[in-house]
Amino acid sequence: MTLKQxxxxxxxxxxxxxxxFFLFVRFFPMVYxxxxxFTDWNLLKKNINFVGLNNYIKIFNDPVFVTSLFNSLKYILxxxxxxxxxxxxxxxxxxxxxxxxxxxxxxxxxxxxTPMVAVSWVWRWMYQPLPLGVFNNALVALGMDxxxxxxxxxxxxxxxxxxxVWVEFGYCVVIFLAGIQTIPEEYLEAARIDGASRWxxxxxxxxxxxxxxxLFLVVTESIQFLRLFTQVYNMSFQGxxxxxxxxxxxxLYIYHKAFVNFDMxxxxxxxxxxxxxxxxxxxxxxxxxxxxxxx
Amino acid sequence: xKRVTLFLIFVCVLFTLSxxxxxxxxxxxxxxxxxxxxxNQLIKEFEKLNPDIEVKQVxxxxxxxxxxxxxxxxxxxxxxxxxxxxxxxxxxxxxxYLQELPKNEFNEKYFKDNFxxxxxxxxxxxxxxxxVPTAVRTLALFWNKKLFKQAxxxxxxxxxxxxxxxxxxxxxxxxDSKGNLLQAGFTMQPDGQHHHWIREVLVRQxxxxxYSTDNKKVLYDKTGAAGEVLKWYTDRITKDKxxxxxxxxxxxxAFKSQKAAMTIxxxxxxxxxxxVKDLEYGIAELPEHNxxxxxxxxxxxHAITTNAQGExxxxxxxxxxxxxxxxxxxxxxKNVGELPANPEIANKYSEDKLYGPFLKGLAxxxxxxxxxxxxxxxxxxxxxxxxxxxxxxxxxxxxxxxDKEQKILDDFWASK
Numbered sequence: 105m106t107l108k109q110x111x112x113x114x115x116x117x118x119x120x121x122x123x124x125f126f127l128f129v130r131f132f133p134m135v136y137x138x139x140x141x142f143t144d145w146n147l148l149k150k151n152i153n154f155v156g157l158n159n160y161i162k163i164f165n166d167p168v169f170v171t172s173l174f175n176s177l178k179y180i181l182x183x184x185x186x187x188x189x190x191x192x193x194x195x196x197x198x199x200x201x202x203x204x205x206x207x208x209x210x211x212x213x214x215x216x217x218t219p220m221v222a223v224s225w226v227w228r229w230m231y232q233p234l235p236l237g238v239f240n241n242a243l244v245a246l247g248m249d250x251x252x253x254x255x256x257x258x259x260x261x262x263x264x265x266x267x268x269v270w271v272e273f274g275y276c277v278v279i280f281l282a283g284i285q286t287i288p289e290e291y292l293e294a295a296r297i298d299g300a301s302r303w304x305x306x307x308x309x310x311x312x313x314x315x316x317x318x319l320f321l322v323v324t325e326s327i328q329f330l331r332l333f334t335q336v337y338n339m340s341f342q343g344x345x346x347x348x349x350x351x352x353x354x355x356l357y358i359y360h361k362a363f364v365n366f367d368m369x370x371x372x373x374x375x376x377x378x379x380x381x382x383x384x385x386x387x388x389x390x391x392x393x394x395x396x397x398x399x
Numbered sequence: 400x401k402r403v404t405l406f407l408i409f410v411c412v413l414f415t416l417s418x419x420x421x422x423x424x425x426x427x428x429x430x431x432x433x434x435x436x437x438x439n440q441l442i443k444e445f446e447k448l449n450p451d452i453e454v455k456q457v458x459x460x461x462x463x464x465x466x467x468x469x470x471x472x473x474x475x476x477x478x479x480x481x482x483x484x485x486x487x488x489x490x491x492x493x494x495x496y497l498q499e500l501p502k503n504e505f506n507e508k509y510f511k512d513n514f515x516x517x518x519x520x521x522x523x524x525x526x527x528x529x530x531v532p533t534a535v536r537t538l539a540l541f542w543n544k545k546l547f548k549q550a551x552x553x554x555x556x557x558x559x560x561x562x563x564x565x566x567x568x569x570x571x572x573x574x575d576s577k578g579n580l581l582q583a584g585f586t587m588q589p590d591g592q593h594h595h596w597i598r599e600v601l602v603r604q605x606x607x608x609x610y611s612t613d614n615k616k617v618l619y620d621k622t623g624a625a626g627e628v629l630k631w632y633t634d635r636i637t638k639d640k641x642x643x644x645x646x647x648x649x650x651x652x653a654f655k656s657q658k659a660a661m662t663i664x665x666x667x668x669x670x671x672x673x674x675v676k677d678l679e680y681g682i683a684e685l686p687e688h689n690x691x692x693x694x695x696x697x698x699x700x701h702a703i704t705t706n707a708q709g710e711x712x713x714x715x716x717x718x719x720x721x722x723x724x725x726x727x728x729x730x731x732x733k734n735v736g737e738l739p740a741n742p743e744i745a746n747k748y749s750e751d752k753l754y755g756p757f758l759k760g761l762a763x764x765x766x767x768x769x770x771x772x773x774x775x776x777x778x779x780x781x782x783x784x785x786x787x788x789x790x791x792x793x794x795x796x797x798x799x800x801x802d803k804e805q806k807i808l809d810d811f812w813a814s815k
Binding site: 147148149150228229232233234235236240244249250254255256257341342344346347348363364365366 | 465466469470490493494495575577579580581590643644645646647648658771773774777780781784785788789
């Protein structure tokens with residue numbers, strides 16, 4: 105064996121450890137769960153039978169599943185663009201200041217490093233009706249009508265979107281800011297010498313060059329909003345995804361099927377549907393953002 | 400030297416023999432400090448009486464209860480004796496986790512002689528008995544004496560009837576200038592105890608019967624005042640505005656922080672309420688209506704799993720008898736605050752200021768048969784939300800709830 109071969113073997117040996125780990129902890133359970141989605145596996149029953157596509161038929165005939173599917177889509181449609189746009193704007197503004205930028209960055213990223221359960225409960229209390237809720241007390245002080253917030257089927261989902269945007273915002277700002285700072289100064293200088301306005305520099309140079317970063321954030325944030333669970337579990341009464349299932353995302357539906365009803369078969373098939381949706385959305389986004397920008 | 404070694408080996412063998420002659424059984428319950436301590440105390444006494452049996456108690460958080468059991472018993476590593484909510488019995492029996500209690504020890508006569516009638520009905524499944532409780536729980540009306548005084552009501556006179564309760568609640572409710580509720584006259588929290596109150600108390604007080612006697616048919620939308628029951632309940636939220644779900648997050652918080660004048664809760668809440676400073680409260684029987692008294696009873700109960708066989712089964716039966724004895728019941732009331740499941744013991748405390756109203760309720764209490772406790776609860780909660788949030792007609796919502804619950808029951812009985 106030559107030295108080169110030896111090196112290769114050593115490298116693969118070390119790489120094998122995480123791969124084996126990945127196979128057993130990630131990949132194997134995934135395939136197993138896929139297989140289980142074709143069975144009537146229930147933790148409370150002793151036998152497992154193959155039932156074909158029955159579980160899939162069952163969930164698509166379940167109005168709660170369909171509602172949770174649409175809720176998940178609502179979360180991603182409202183949440184992901186909102187957080188991307190706001191954080192991009194803030195990052196562009198933040199890039200202009202130099203003196204205490206670190207302080208702003210720190211403040212913005214605070215919510216992101218706070219445990220989600222704590223965030224959810226604090227927001228839940230803020231959304232409370234009178235005499236407790238901060239928001240409603242503010243509304244009353246301003247002479248406006250109180251709002252039901254989390255107890256209204258039409259407002260609750262948006263309340264949770266706002267909380268999640270508040271959390272994710274700091275992370276996105278920091279990533280965008282890092283991206284902006286990698287843009288070579290020469291491009292901006294050249295544009296300035298050519299007499300380009302600030303607006304033009306931002307729109308024609310900075311934003312297009314941020315494309316790979318934006319793609320990364322769009323994909324990760326979309327997945328984040330699709331997998332939403334903790335917020336809803338803690339902000340709806342007794343973790344039901346209420347009122348009237350109006351905030352229940354797919355992840356919570358899966359959780360309820362698996363760990364409240366112990367219906368693992370149905371939960372597995374719902375998980376598989378969620379998996380397909382995440383994959384589809386990610387492919388779509390990769391497509392849209394495919395064209396590279398370079399100068 | 401050799402002799403010493405031999406002697407030591409001999410002693411070791413003897414020792415292991417004497418240890419293995421002891422039968423070890425495992426008891427499971429969820430973690431609740433006073434319950435765990437009481438069982439530990441009972442185990443000590445039991446082991447003194449039965450030196451050949453050793454009992455090990457294992458506890459875990461309430462939240463993981465069913466997951467833990469579902470994962471362990473089929474694998475054969477679970478407990479011999481298990482403590483579970485009576486509402487889960489059908490599910491557990493159906494899954495084959497529990498074994499029938501021996502008929503010579505636990506039969507109809509034994510239950511009729513020693514327990515409240517609803518206990519006998521709830522632990523029987525297909526005419527077989529599966530579990531025995533130590534303690535039971537009922538609901539009662541808690542009222543805040545200070546808030547009664549402030550509103551000019553007699554702090555020693557709680558409402559006796561539903562009509563009185565509503566009239567008082569109206570006086571006790573406080574609003575801001577725009578009509579927002581600041582103090583609730585009555586907590587209206589369906590996901591607390593109210594879904595039980597509606598099902599087993601209000602339905603009966605409005606002339607109905609919640610379920611058929613064989614527990615196979617849902618009747619609350621077909622008997623008595625049917626949908627009027629739900630209308631009565633939701634009108635208190637939407638018309639009288641004496642309280643609403645989620646006021647101060649939940650009913651317990653509202654009552655503890657003295658922002659709710661009346662609430663319906665179980666005897667297990669007394670411990671929590673006693674830790675609150677300056678909370679002066681009283682406990683009364685649930686208000687009656689149309690001259691009908693009713694109550695909802697529930698209990699945690701001990702059963703023997705299919706894991707216990709041979710000597711362990713004999714030991715488990717002995718242990719089960721011991722922890723459901725009259726002495727254990729009295730200890731349980733003193734330590735945990737749950738009511739004795741034996742009417743004879745219970746009657747001794749019927750004039751107790753705190754426990755009396757709960758004990759009186761036991762005489763006319765009903766325990767709901769649950770095929771799927773969570774599912775059946777959600778059905779009622781959903782109906783209330785539909786009426787108050789979507790303006791659905793109460794009788795329509797009640798019927799939809801009944802249909803959904805009927806499906807849960809049908810699925811359950813079909814899977815048997």
